[in-house]
Amino acid sequence: MSSKDKTVSETVMDRRRMLRATGFAGAAAFLAACDSGGGKSEADTKGAPAILGKKRNLKIVTTWPKNFPGLGTGVERFAKRVNDMSSGQITIKVYAAGELVGALGAFDAVSQGKADMYHGAEYYWQGKSPAFNFFAAVPMGMIASEMNSWIRFGGGQELWDELSGKFNVKPFMCGNSGVQMGGWFKNEINSIDDFQGLRIRMPGLGGEVMKRIGATPVTKSGGEIFQALSQGNIDATEWIGPWNDLAFGFQTIVKNYYYPGIHEPGSTLSLGINLDVWNDMSQMEKAIIQAAADAENDTMLAEFNINNARSLDTLISEHGVKLHRFSDDILRKLGEVSAEVVAEAGSADDLSKRVFDSFNTARSNGMKWGAIAEQAFAAARDLATAKNT
Template sequence: MEFNKTEKTSVPSNNRRSFLKKAGIAGAAALVAACDSGAQENTGGGPAILSKKRNLKMVTSWPKNFPGLGTGAERLAKRIETLSDGQISIKVYAAGELVGALGGFDAVSQGKADMYHAAEYYWQGKSQGFNFFAAVPMGMTANEMNAWVRFGGGQELWDELAGGFNVKPFMAGNTGVQMGGWFQRDINAIDDFQGLRIRMPGLGGEVMKRLGAAPVTKQGGEIFQALSQGNIDATEWIGPWNDLAFGFHTIVKNYYYPGIHEPGTTLSLGLNKDLWEDMSEREQEIVRAASAAENDIMFSEFTLNNARALNTLVNDHGVLLKEFSQDILTRLASVSAEVLTETAQNDELTGRIFKSFSEARTNGIRWGEIAEQAYMQARAAAEKS
């Protein structure tokens, strides 16, 4: 097949300079007009340019540069800045630098900070409903939480709850299944919880209380000292990776599992709602995408590093890995159900959150039994044979 040759159009030499000058001016004018349009119309539908430079403050509940949590918050802030071509700049403050570890919610709600990175159960004093968007005893795994929040109505309920406090929330990290904790003494029966002073926040702490323990809430940076000085008898924190970093193994050797109180703890990014509503669609999508990315990346990071750190704790530091007995786990499940049912009765919105959460959890259990759980049992059996 032959293609028609394009005829050349000649421009007289004495007009060529004028022609090029006019073309250059027209092109530049079109570019300026496009940029002006993108800057003036804050719709996100024009050229890839943001309307204003934003210098924002993120407060966190984590020690500075703490593995996984602190570094995850830094990574999230950096990703937002990169995706926005530097138009959104975020300065990250560790716990205690701008506000206390548990002060992020109020700071963001009141506009004293622009965003926080934390765990929602820290805000249970505002509403018991916040617990369900972090972790609750015998709750959902990371995959199940992602499914519920993204596709099961969880995000809409979360928006309604947090929106009442002038906050817009997103999932922005997950630690996976946590450990049961570090115990100075053996836990062989339910009676061994009697009088036990244990660091455990959220509804998990309420479960411990009903078993006769004395739960306390302490921020991460306070736990080592409390444990080393004998102010508490036991503590949970997160899992092997972070527990190794804090050095709990230098004080206690009994390391119990599983952590039924936090089976897949979601970390969150909360933005001041006024700030969120002032953002263009493109800015909002940048925040949304960056949060979703960090949610998945952090979970992957914890999965790998927890496995490595557990080997180090057991093989290099003589930590005694112990499993709660089935009798203890059955009792923990029973008390957990009581606590969640009573929590749902606090107010109408928490009741709706609990109903939606419970339906998603039931579906997750049913599917998990014939999917991941069945496969993992088969894999484990094959590994041992």
């Protein structure tokens, strides 16, 4: 090895050591300085990574109650992660639903530049385009892993960018609550006829399914549900799953708890950024936002899965909740109606049709692979671990 080659090799090793020692943002600034001859900018001398540019103080509005488990705490975690990764150059102040704007006003606030970001569920914006439903959850749609695959590698992100871009918003996945429960009911649901006249809180396309089988769907934000149920304004409600439902105290009002929640099989939570703010960011800033959102997308799902299992046991053993599975006849009917509702949403306009077609292709592929992967393994595991009676 020549002395010149040795110098290059040593330089590469030095950079790798620095990457490990200083972390993401610090290493980026170090490498930028190396590539530019090692000179320091004014920002470097103040201890901030020059590549991040100006300091940003951003506002994020949410559709969740303050510090609500999973959803509310997840967005706080996202904001902290961005602050840490940027060494304090990007700070994000979190506003819960109602603190700056109402829960359902979050999208407009960001679109119009009154807030910089939102954290919510895209089906809340279905009045602007039915295509938004496909980026949160649709009845009999995709589970979390399938949604991740479609949006990240199946063309979903590009279509989402096109849709949200019409409203001056840049979207990201930023959380998932997994398969949701079917809901809480004052009376048992033994046949499809038991939905007749039922007033049920259910947003999005799931609400339309309820309407077509004879129920009356009601859209209410999370913070409004308990009061509506306790006062008899609604007869049933879905929210998320055992962890969040226990926190809201639905078990103190009703005891019939149904599964599975066909309306939200893998509910993707979203981060929306004002497009002008996004376009003003440096590549490093954009990378930090993307990485923080990706991390929260995975972290939240893991958190929901472990806490739902624990909370379900608490609901049953300590609160006398009665767990019911919807009958096969009910599920078949819900599936039939769901197919009609989702297809209609996907035919609203050209963009909705392209989203629907892309979504359907991904769902079909996910179902084929899942049948011989997760589903087949789960069945084998149940068989292998079944207790002798």
